[in-house]
Amino acid sequence: MKRYPDAIRILVAIDCIIMGFDGTAIKLLLIKRNFEPEKGNWSLMGGFLHQNEDLEAGAERILFDLTGLNNIFVEHITTAGKIDRDPVERTISVVFFALININNQDQEALNAHNAQWLSLEEKPELIFDHDEMVTKAIEYLRYKAALHPLGFELLPEKFTIPQLQKLYEAIYDMKLDRRNFSRKILSTGLLVDTGEKYEQSATKKATLYQLNQDRYKDKFFAFWHFMPHPGID
Amino acid sequence: MKRYPDAIRILVAIDCIIMGFDGTAIKLLLIKRNFEPEKGNWSLMGGFLHQNEDLEAGAERILFDLTGLNNIFVEHITTAGKIDRDPVERTISVVFFALININNQDQEALNAHNAQWLSLEEKPELIFDHDEMVTKAIEYLRYKAALHPLGFELLPEKFTIPQLQKLYEAIYDMKLDRRNFSRKILSTGLLVDTGEKYEQSATKKATLYQLNQDRYKDKFFAFWHFMPHPGID
DNA sequence: GCAAAAGTGTTAAAGCTACACCCATGT
DNA sequence: ACATGGGTGTAGCTTTAACACTTTTGC
Numbered sequence: 001m002k003r004y005p006d007a008i009r010i011l012v013a014i015d016c017i018i019m020g021f022d023g024t025a026i027k028l029l030l031i032k033r034n035f036e037p038e039k040g041n042w043s044l045m046g047g048f049l050h051q052n053e054d055l056e057a058g059a060e061r062i063l064f065d066l067t068g069l070n071n072i073f074v075e076h077i078t079t080a081g082k083i084d085r086d087p088v089e090r091t092i093s094v095v096f097f098a099l100i101n102i103n104n105q106d107q108e109a110l111n112a113h114n115a116q117w118l119s120l121e122e123k124p125e126l127i128f129d130h131d132e133m134v135t136k137a138i139e140y141l142r143y144k145a146a147l148h149p150l151g152f153e154l155l156p157e158k159f160t161i162p163q164l165q166k167l168y169e170a171i172y173d174m175k176l177d178r179r180n181f182s183r184k185i186l187s188t189g190l191l192v193d194t195g196e197k198y199e200q201s202a203t204k205k206a207t208l209y210q211l212n213q214d215r216y217k218d219k220f221f222a223f224w225h226f227m228p229h230p231g232i233d
Numbered sequence: 234m235k236r237y238p239d240a241i242r243i244l245v246a247i248d249c250i251i252m253g254f255d256g257t258a259i260k261l262l263l264i265k266r267n268f269e270p271e272k273g274n275w276s277l278m279g280g281f282l283h284q285n286e287d288l289e290a291g292a293e294r295i296l297f298d299l300t301g302l303n304n305i306f307v308e309h310i311t312t313a314g315k316i317d318r319d320p321v322e323r324t325i326s327v328v329f330f331a332l333i334n335i336n337n338q339d340q341e342a343l344n345a346h347n348a349q350w351l352s353l354e355e356k357p358e359l360i361f362d363h364d365e366m367v368t369k370a371i372e373y374l375r376y377k378a379a380l381h382p383l384g385f386e387l388l389p390e391k392f393t394i395p396q397l398q399k400l401y402e403a404i405y406d407m408k409l410d411r412r413n414f415s416r417k418i419l420s421t422g423l424l425v426d427t428g429e430k431y432e433q434s435a436t437k438k439a440t441l442y443q444l445n446q447d448r449y450k451d452k453f454f455a456f457w458h459f460m461p462h463p464g465i466d
Numbered sequence: 467g468c469a470a471a472a473g474t475g476t477t478a479a480a481g482c483t484a485c486a487c488c489c490a491t492g493t
Numbered sequence: 494a495c496a497t498g499g500g501t502g503t504a505g506c507t508t509t510a511a512c513a514c515t516t517t518t519g520c
Contacts (some may be wrong), residue, residue, distance in 0.1 A: 081288035
């Protein structure tokens with residue numbers, strides 16, 4: 001019956017690297033597995049591809065399952081296929097990269113999956129080849145955020161320029177000059193002054209901005225020259 | 234026996250987008266299929282993943298099979314997994330992107346596979362979702378070549394600056410200023426004057442350069458600010 | 467009043483663009 | 494000698510980096 005009789009058929013997993021920003025550091029959403037294999041160890045959130053499901057749809061299902069969120073930023077970044085990467089049975093893993101606003105999460109769903117936000121420094125060793133996937137995701141973030149206005153996915157709808165700066169400083173692990181940053185970011189025309197102030201500021205209250213959604217698409221390349229040398233440590 | 238009894242197992246294909254440069258235009262190496270399905274139509278070179286084979290190794294096998302070349306530049310760029318992308322049976326395709334020096338090819342191997350170099354303008358419609366893959370590959374090339382010294386993979390070992398400029402002009406479909414290009418490229422310190430001249434020049438013979446292999450790794454980010462706005466047409 | 471963080475201005479250096487000019491080669 | 498393409502120089506503009514100063518707020 002099969003038209004490709006000689007070819008092998010193998011398991012297809014989907015793994016998701018989910019990143020958030022807590023105001024200071026980039027965090028990963030990881031799960032402490034309460035199921036076999038590798039029960040008790042840390043891993044990325046993942047699952048197997050379903051019968052009548054596109055890859056993207058599978059990623060969205062898994063992300064919704066864990067976070068209770070829809071419409072989150074998600075992109076396919078790589079595919080891992082080493083022969084022995086899953087010791088149980090050969091499995092290739094299609095890896096997705098998701099950015100979410102850490103405040104929007106559904107804490108109950110997270111608890112149900114034994115999930116936790118951990119900063120990159122706190123990150124324990126992960127199962128299988130999941131550490132490599134995380135490394136790729138960080139690299140990807142550094143590339144992409146240097147070229148495109150992507151960081152906003154990690155912030156609340158309304159945010160201040162100092163918050164945005166802290167985010168970039170976390171992504172690239174470098175200090176940026178406050179004044180030059182502000183000028184550069186405003187010159188893109190991507191931010192709109194909401195007229196509101198960030199009330200939680202301890203001192204002078206910073207202006208809250210939001211994304212200019214109209215210009216967002218046109219200005220997708222506005223950040224092209226944004227960072228000096230992302231990817232170099 | 235199976236530890237993941239509920240999960241489905243599906244076919245894994247590998248498809249390769251192979252690009253070359255003939256001195257004027259970027260070309261794709263495509264095959265006119267002399268086998269089913271879609272016999273007689275144009276497609277990318279591809280095949281199924283083997284039992285004890287990593288994905289990268291599969292791509293290298295397929296590339297060697299078609300071109301007779303080893304050690305060519307190849308990177309995984311995306312994975313296609315739409316449910317009906319292969320009408321015969323569900324198949325996900327792991328897509329690789331390869332750059333080769335068009336002069337090094339093995340013409341007999343090419344003929345055996347019914348393969349031909351076609352420029353992007355000449356490109357016929359391809360089977361399945363192969364056109365989408367090509368679109369992604371071109372986008373990828375434009376990103377990557379703007380950020381990293383990648384174009385050299387498409388040129389002979391010794392090349393002239395005007396040749397390199399024509400390559401960039403082909404990639405980004407734009408004219409560049411000869412004098413500014415030359416200054417910029419030389420300032421990276423990546424090129425070494427071989428002392429030789431390109432004898433085929435019709436007029437003044439251009440200097441032949443080659444890559445400074447030592448600096449190549451250090452200067453992987455030398456092109457970071459190289460192109461103004463790749464990806465925009 | 468003072469500490470801490472936000473917001474604005476300035477200036478020198480660097481980089482980029484748009485040019486003009488000269489050189490080498492084949493016809 | 495002249496047409497063609499290669500190689501180098503430069504002036505003016507724009508962008509960037511590195512700064513100092515003022516404003517707002519809580520204690």
